[in-house]
Amino acid sequence: MSRLSPPVPVDEYLADSHVMFYLSDAVTQLLEHREECTQFGLIRYFAEYFSSVKNGNHILFREFNYIRATPHNRASFIRVFWRCYRQIGKSGDLLSMLEYRSLLQLLCPDFPVEVVQSVARIVLIDDATDCLMSFSDFLYALQLQFYYQEFLDSVLLIYQDLLAGKSPNTVIVPTSTSVEQLPPVATEENNRDKQDGVEPSTLAQCVDALCDRFRFSHPPRSCVMEALERTDRVSYFTFLMTLAKQESINHTIGALPSRSDLLIDPEMDQELDKLIAQISVSPSSNSSGSAVGVLKDVQRKASPRRNIHHRRRMEVESDGSTEETDSSEN
Numbered sequence: 001m002s003r004l005s006p007p008v009p010v011d012e013y014l015a016d017s018h019v020m021f022y023l024s025d026a027v028t029q030l031l032e033h034r035e036e037c038t039q040f041g042l043i044r045y046f047a048e049y050f051s052s053v054k055n056g057n058h059i060l061f062r063e064f065n066y067i068r069a070t071p072h073n074r075a076s077f078i079r080v081f082w083r084c085y086r087q088i089g090k091s092g093d094l095l096s097m098l099e100y101r102s103l104l105q106l107l108c109p110d111f112p113v114e115v116v117q118s119v120a121r122i123v124l125i126d127d128a129t130d131c132l133m134s135f136s137d138f139l140y141a142l143q144l145q146f147y148y149q150e151f152l153d154s155v156l157l158i159y160q161d162l163l164a165g166k167s168p169n170t171v172i173v174p175t176s177t178s179v180e181q182l183p184p185v186a187t188e189e190n191n192r193d194k195q196d197g198v199e200p201s202t203l204a205q206c207v208d209a210l211c212d213r214f215r216f217s218h219p220p221r222s223c224v225m226e227a228l229e230r231t232d233r234v235s236y237f238t239f240l241m242t243l244a245k246q247e248s249i250n251h252t253i254g255a256l257p258s259r260s261d262l263l264i265d266p267e268m269d270q271e272l273d274k275l276i277a278q279i280s281v282s283p284s285s286n287s288s289g290s291a292v293g294v295l296k297d298v299q300r301k302a303s304p305r306r307n308i309h310h311r312r313r314m315e316v317e318s319d320g321s322t323e324e325t326d327s328s329e330n
Contacts, residue, residue: 089135197235200228
């Protein structure tokens with residue numbers, strides 16, 4: 001922001017930056033673990049808490065309601081998921097929906113399966129969700145579904161009305177957090193969806209009107225219009241898959257690199273090379289123990305010290321999570 005720009009009103013700044021949300025959570029964490037926090041001092045505690053928020057490591061092992069509470073939290077979770085499991089994409093492994101759900105729940109134990117199902121339906125264009133998916137396809141679909149969930153819920157309502165021949169009500173903006181609470185598409189309507197879809201121009205007009213009054217984050221209108229200009233008829237999940245591949249959406253969220261750079265992370269590669277080198281010269285190391293040790297050390301490197309509550313949960317949950325990660329990659 002330029003020095004000559006008009007000052008932002010205090011209320012608007014606090015709302016946009018979510019400062020009060022993070023301050024409230026920091027105080028709550030402090031009160032729950034006051035005895036441990038007093039060993040380090042209040043100033044150091046708050047400094048570490050807000051440093052972890054800035055660095056995006058604050059969402060590790062937190063509850064789902066916390067990681068979805070702000071756009072910054074959502075983007076941070078997407079980035080952490082990418083950095084933790086980038087090697088899956090690098091190795092070319094294909095995983096099922098249940099395996100991806102397990103990986104997500106290693107980072108957020110109560111991550112809802114309904115969100116993972118919605119992501120799988122985007123990748124597979126609403127076909128059988130038990131098919132295997134590549135890491136890159138799943139990751140970018142996860143980014144779209146998780147970051148813009150409220151917007152996509154509203155678009156789904158509009159789409160279902162258009163599919164049923166009704167006048168869409170673009171004023172209704174759902175405040176719920178999951179697609180499973182929306183009215184399901186009837187079987188015959190679902191068949192019509194796969195065969196015909198709806199008129200892209202009509203859907204574009206409704207979505208454009210929705211953006212005018214939408215209070216949550218939504219993709220850039222140019223991306224939405226571009227995705228709806230490519231076909232004569234469009235289905236809901238085809239539309240979402242096209243959006244998920246938009247580089248401009250990826251740039252707007254700012255959590256992930258472009259697809260061409262998705263598997264490149266020099267900083268993490270250097271840490272892995274150091275750990276592998278240490279293990280290879282250790283006479284007491286074995287293959288299974290080495291794998292566990294690498295993952296534990298990578299998790300420590302990827303999540304620097306934040307507050308006491310997070311550190312304790314990492315220590316308790318790390319052993320079980322490594323076994324699940326190993327099994328999902330086989």
